[in-house]
Amino acid sequence: MNRLFWRLLPLTLLALLAASAVLYVLFSRLYGDPLEDIARRQAAAQLFVLEHYIDAAPRDEWLERLNKVREVSPQRYELLPLDEALRGLSRAQQERLQAGAVVLDVAGRRLLRRVDLQGERYVDSEREVLRISGLPIDVAQALRQEALRWGVVALFLLVPLALWSRLHWRGLLALSRTAEAWGAGHLSARAETPASTSLQPLAQGMNQMAERLAALLEGRRHLLHAVSHELRTPIARMGFDLELLRDTDSPAARGARIDALERDLAALQALVTELLSYSKLEQTQLQREPFDIEDLLRQCLGAQELEGTARALQVQIAPDIGRMCGDAHLVARVVGNLLGNALKYARHEVRFSARTLPAGQWELRVEDDGPGIPEAERQRVFEPFVRLPQTGSLPGHGLGLAIAARGVALHGGAIQIEKSALGGACLVVRWPRGGQT
Incomplete structure (x- = not known):
């Protein structure tokens, strides 16, 4: 596997963890705690007995039905004072319990609900809370299922990521080898990457740059060769005229030699001017x-x-x-x-x-x-x-x-x-x- 994949792997896993945390918070604010919803579904049988059997009893038979359920149910049914039941609950759970709603304690595997709000079922019933303990709540199983779900998502995400990163990494290695070859002076080397990769435009740009550099160096080489050739002729003539100038005593001949030197010097000046103009255009x-x-x-x-x-x-x-x-x-x-x-x-x-x-x-x-x-x-x-x-x-x-x-x-x-x-x-x-x- 390539280094690119191992660098992307922790980032991908952290992104998935962050996504799961954000989803949990978002669902909790919009629809309530997902864990409590799972626990409520797992305790549906006990809630059904409470709401459709115990609560359906006439006022004077409510306690009698509660006792019958106690005798046959594996769960523990208790009546607690309201003040005692409120202890250990969060503020939101306390408010819900005070309002008469069912409060699920997922960690304690129990639920709490006030007997009633008006004291109609027995004396001081509005001050008591029914607590059912030992509910068949197993949130860990739901968490394992959720982890399995996210694991499958991660697997199907990481497999194509691994394939893509492998192809991408091979392209980067090819570009690196090409750059090293250029650094060693081999400008004829070219970056070869598949046309389907995202590195193809970069490879084309590098190849065009190499071609441009090679052309500039070749042009510079030809230019230096041509300049040396063009300069050699007037310099040779000037040297020849100087030799003749030393060997002559005739004023007319000396004047002719000086005129020839001036012409050669003007030719050299014109050549240098043209060379400067051309070189400026290369960088203008x-x-x-x-x-x-x-x-x-x-x-x-x-x-x-x-x-x-x-x-x-x-x-x-x-x-x-x-x-x-x-x-x-x-x-x-x-x-x-x-x-x-x-x-x-x-x-x-x-x-x-x-x-x-x-x-x-x-x-x-x-x-x-x-x-x-x-x-x-x-x-x-x-x-x-x-x-x-x-x-x-x-x-x-x-x-x-x-x-x-x-x-x-x-x-x-x-x-x-x-x-x-x-x-x-x-x-x-x-x-x-x-x-x-």
């Missing part, structure tokens, strides 16, 4: 505020036009595009990266369009007439530092689309690449106006 908390989508898109388009690009830019923004709740700075960064990417790879023309969609979404499309992106590479280009062979001669570090994809995901949207009607690539973004994740 969105500052959600409502903003006008059309105004933001117009600002992004104006910033691109200020760069003096010679490509033709066609813009189509729906007039009813409305407002969005999200991080305006991040949305502007996403739009700027997508638009800048299209302008960099386009030969002559870029199309930019935005419109509303059903179910509270809006869509952004950026198309170009450049070399396009092969279908097999359309998911990989959203990874950091991924650059296709046909774009290797163009400046960049392969972080623009990775930052854009992360920004779209943080707003609960999705980004995909399609074939453009212009012959190049078409990047499509769909996200909710509310920006829920």
Whole structure:
């Protein structure tokens, strides 16, 4: 048996005991003492003789019938003074006896009742009490029956509880072993629990967490590898330029070397800036505020036009595009990266369009007439530092689309690449106006 069951067992038994005590108190207040009711049923024969034989006698024959019953009954019939009979009774029993009711003394196996209240049966009969002792009352038997009843209830309750706790405990042990494996560095381990158990949602959450951690660590490993590769080229060029700078005496040559060093330094600065931007997105908390989508898109388009690009830019923004709740700075960064990417790879023309969609979404499309992106590479280009062979001669570090994809995901949207009607690539973004994740 498992520890979970042994911890639940005393709690269950205590709960059953508490339930029986509460029921006893509740029934006592509503219907009278259950033990007294049992004793009354067990003494029904004596009560019948008292009420239907002795009490049914004429006034002058009451004592005579009482004596006849004394002679044949195994019980002891006694007449006691009222004051003596009241001693040893509780206040409630005294009140009932004073009122002429039958009072059962369960522990003493006897009953008491006043002879009468008006003294009609004999002289001073109102001051005497009839006590019948030795009644066939066995409350212990009734208590044993009640204990047996509650025992059966406990058994039928504990058996399914044991089965459930065993299954639950096995699931907890499986989760514990999985957590220990993760602690040892084996993130490939997965929590396996039956789908019917209540631990299944927890196991799924743990597995998703492990997959996320594994993906983050793998991404971090690839990122470090890619960063080292990207940094190696400009650093090597700077080292080469420094060596040439030491070996040359010509002012023109020294100036050319210094210019080359400045270009490499600017490339390093741009790379570090992009890396910081990407790393911040991995840990960012969105500052959600409502903003006008059309105004933001117009600002992004104006910033691109200020760069003096010679490509033709066609813009189509729906007039009813409305407002969005999200991080305006991040949305502007996403739009700027997508638009800048299209302008960099386009030969002559870029199309930019935005419109509303059903179910509270809006869509952004950026198309170009450049070399396009092969279908097999359309998911990989959203990874950091991924650059296709046909774009290797163009400046960049392969972080623009990775930052854009992360920004779209943080707003609960999705980004995909399609074939453009212009012959190049078409990047499509769909996200909710509310920006829920």
